[in-house]
Amino acid sequence: MSKRALITGITGQDGSYLAEHLLAQGYQVWGLMRGQANPRKSRVSRLVSELNFVDGDLMDQASLVSAVDKVQPDEIYNLGAISFVPMSWQQAELVTEINGMGVLRMLEAIRMVSGLNGSRSADGSQMRFYQASSSEMFGKVAETPQCETTIFRPRSPYGVAKTYGHFITRNYRESFGMYAVSGMLFNHESPRRGAEFVTRKISLAVARIKLGYQDKLSLGNLDAVRDWGFAGDYVRAMHLMLQQDEPGDYVIGTGEMHSVRDAVRIAFDHVGLNWEDYVSIDPSLVRPAEVEILCADAERARTQLGWEPTVDFPELMRMMVDADLRQASREREYGDLLLAASW
Ligand code: NDP
Ligand code: GDR
Known part of the structure; x- marks a missing residue:
């Protein structure tokens, strides 16, 4: 049986690359789609055939429970967010709701559908959860380059909300034994990047x-x-993080500054x-x-995941x-x- 993946943020830059990567690995891929007529749905469908869609919004707990229950995914990639940092000064509350509380809602949806620790079968197999954390959490950096133990000093409401999402993911791993990880990804770009970046x-x-x-x-x-890299390289790291025996958080970047x-x-x-x-x-x-x-020290990802960027x-x-x-x-x-x- 092929594995099933549920991706929030399917219409975004990373969603489309990740969907392509997972489909190539033989996964059945579902994208969470919000809104009653999201114009970006047809765009991602044109780009990535064989996608399945399920309705839901990170602002709405019940819709997430229903989506997770319907898809019964092996892996959940939470990429959905308001990702443009300047918008977080204009609509700080909305950004906090989606980028921060939205993570809690996804974790709770997993618990509600599959039991307290995310287990759903007698053999104890768990839904695995990936959270899209960000180098913006490092903010006014305490050291350069930044690694998994560098302290966070976020500089925007976006960075503060992502820091909450990061810690609640770690907390649910530690509190409930969930397989929940954060990828602390540095800027990654592509021809599919939004025109505002x-x-x-x-x-x-x-x-x-x-x-x-x-x-x-x-x-x-x-x-x-x-520290800018290519989005196609970074989605490989997301997938690798969920294939490890033990859940953990990883910094992903090239280590080059421009x-x-x-x-x-x-x-x-x-x-x-x-x-x-x-x-x-x-x-x-x-x-x-x-x-x-910002500059990444991605040594842990290189040695433990075997991940390397391919585009300078x-x-x-x-x-x-x-x-x-x-x-x-x-x-x-x-x-x-x-x-x-x-x-
Ligand atoms: P994009 O801005 O391209 O995509 C964001 C996605 O989030 C869109 O699919 C959007 O869908 C979705 N979304 C927005 N609001 C909601 C909501 N309320 N419920 C469900 N989905 C929603 O971002 P990227 O692909 O570049 O980034 C993916 C993730 O990684 C984001 O969380 C971002 O913060 C994070 N990140 C990105 C980095 C980068 O350099 N690209 C680096 C580090 C972290 P819709 O079509 O409905 O608007
Ligand atoms: P960033 O990306 O804020 O790092 O967040 P962005 O490309 O918006 O800005 C990068 C840097 O460029 C400077 N800058 C400008 N930025 C924009 N957008 N427009 C301009 O005209 C401009 N001129 C200079 C900015 O000040 C900034 O220093 C991205 C997003 O993908 C986040 O979601 C993600 O978490 C981080 O990367 C890691």
């Missing part, structure tokens, strides 16, 4: 400037430093343009409290620019509709 904002703008229908690119803090300025330079260089001719600073895009620098940062930026050049050419042909539905 900085790498995709840059790759889209570079493509449109190259093709002659955008003049400039406004950015915030060019000095921010991140600034936003580096990202801009690599992207413009790739199409033969000088970034300084096009980029301006918009102070309104600078965050109320910035995370200045310049390669990733060039991959995204190339994809957006194709995208922007189609946009020119068919109008704005395609740009909105960016993949």
Whole structure:
């Protein structure tokens, strides 16, 4: 019998890559779908065939119980969240509800459906739970690079909510013996990244400037430093974490640091343009409290999971620019509709 996986956040960047990866491993994959006519459903269905859908919302406990009961998954990947950090200053309560309390609701749904410790059969086999934790929890970093024991000093309501989700996952593991783990993932990108995130904002703008229908690119803090990797590599780590004999939390990242300025330079260089001719600073895009620098020490994942990234940062930026050049050419042909539905 093939294993069954339930993914929340199926319509997001990571959801689609994870679904593809699990289907290739022979899983039956279910995606939790919220809303009465979510326009992103047809997009992910086009991209990943063989998906099954079940209704539910991380804001609604009963819907999660019903989804887990219907799917009876072996593995649950909780990727659903409001993931754009600036939005968490605008709608802090909503972000806390979904990104923080939503994790508790998923853990409770598992307990309600399969018993206190997540066991559901006589042989004691358990539903395994993955929580999408984030390097944003490290915030104003206490040390560089950051590893599993680095203390958290989150700088945004998003980071604070993710920190709650991280600790409640660990607490349910320790309190109830649940197989529940957190992946502390650093920034990961791809051509499927939302257009509001900085790498995709840059790759889209570079493509449109190259093709002659955008003049400039406004950015915030060019000095921010991140450890950026490829999303396709990171979903492999999520799956590996749930295949271990013992549940545990892992940092996932490349260990390489680049600034936003580096990202801009690599992207413009790739199409033969000088970034300084096009980029301006918009102070309104600078965050109320910035995370200045992040860099992963993923040694534990390398040694215990055997996980390695395969795409370096310049390669990733060039991959995204190339994809957006194709995208922007189609946009020119068919109008704005395609740009909105960016993949
Ligand atoms: P996206 O923003 O691309 O996707 C977010 C997903 O969450 C969407 O499918 C969205 O679905 C869903 N969602 C939002 N609200 C709810 C809700 N109330 N109930 C159920 N689902 C909901 O994020 P990514 O794919 O990039 O990230 C996946 C996860 O990993 C997120 O939790 C993010 O915070 C975390 N993370 C991401 C990193 C990255 O660099 N990408 C790094 C570290 C952590 P809908 O279509 O309904 O809006
Ligand atoms: P981040 O990603 O906040 O790290 O969260 P984002 O790409 O939004 O920002 C990265 C850095 O770039 C700086 N920046 C800008 N960012 C955006 N979006 N737009 C700009 O114009 C701009 N100019 C400079 C930011 O200030 C920041 O320092 C991502 C999300 O996927 C989270 O869900 C996830 O948890 C973390 O990565 C790890």
